[in-house]
Amino acid sequence: MKVMATGTFDILHPGHVLFLKKAKELGGEDAVLAVVIARDSTVEKRKRTPIIPQEQRLEMIKSLKPVDEAYLGHAGDMFKIVEEIKPDIIAIGSDQDHNVDKLQESLDKRGINAKAMRVEDYMFGELDSTCKIIKRIKHTDFKDKTGELY
Numbered sequence: 001m002k003v004m005a006t007g008t009f010d011i012l013h014p015g016h017v018l019f020l021k022k023a024k025e026l027g028g029e030d031a032v033l034a035v036v037i038a039r040d041s042t043v044e045k046r047k048r049t050p051i052i053p054q055e056q057r058l059e060m061i062k063s064l065k066p067v068d069e070a071y072l073g074h075a076g077d078m079f080k081i082v083e084e085i086k087p088d089i090i091a092i093g094s095d096q097d098h099n100v101d102k103l104q105e106s107l108d109k110r111g112i113n114a115k116a117m118r119v120e121d122y123m124f125g126e127l128d129s130t131c132k133i134i135k136r137i138k139h140t141d142f143k144d145k146t147g148e149l150y
């Protein structure tokens, strides 16, 4: 079965890898995992300014073990890429801001034969989100080996 997972994936961390592994598991033994990377313009609108540009975020996701295919999403219509990829399952992360029931309704209305499913697993840790990594960087005084701030 083909599973589609989506996200920004700005500054990768182990929680992203857990999500992708668990998303692929939803598709059973012969699962194929296709990942849609949110465009910079989408991230700006929906979340915040991304740090890593979309092409670099795509390159990193493509290189991860569970990932079979990865694509940049389109600007605007979020269902166009779904129609192109034709997934059996759309995996939504546990803290992802998409309502699974509403998403399923929209898929059904559009005649897309995919099941929206939530991945319940979440990896908790000191730096378990991109936001926390950004905050850590902002509040760190970086010094070189002589102790000089740079």
Ligand SMILES: Cc1cc2nc3c(=O)[nH]c(=O)nc-3n(C[C@H](O)[C@H](O)[C@H](O)COP(=O)(O)O)c2cc1C
Residues within 6 Å of the ligand: 006, 007, 008, 009, 036, 037, 038, 039, 040, 042, 043, 046, 047, 072, 073, 074, 075, 076, 077, 078, 079, 080, 081, 082, 090, 096, 097, 098
């Ligand atoms: C079914 C589905 C299709 C999507 N298609 C696109 C798309 O074509 N282009 C895009 O920029 N974002 C797309 N997104 C949105 C992003 O992947 C992402 O969910 C959104 O920017 C919020 O960021 P986050 O999921 O990292 O929190 C899609 C999301 C879903 C659930």
Ligand SMILES: Nc1ncnc2c1ncn2[C@@H]1O[C@H](COP(=O)(O)OP(=O)(O)OP(=O)(O)O)[C@@H](O)[C@H]1O
Residues within 6 Å of the ligand: 006, 007, 008, 009, 010, 014, 015, 016, 018, 019, 092, 093, 094, 095, 096, 121, 122, 123, 124, 128, 129, 130, 131, 132
């Ligand atoms: N710690 C985590 N454990 C499990 N899944 C995670 C974790 N962090 C993110 N994910 C999942 O990875 C996908 C991409 O997440 P996203 O790029 O929004 O990362 P993020 O770290 O949550 O970013 P931000 O802090 O900017 O919101 C989403 O489906 C999200 O639910």
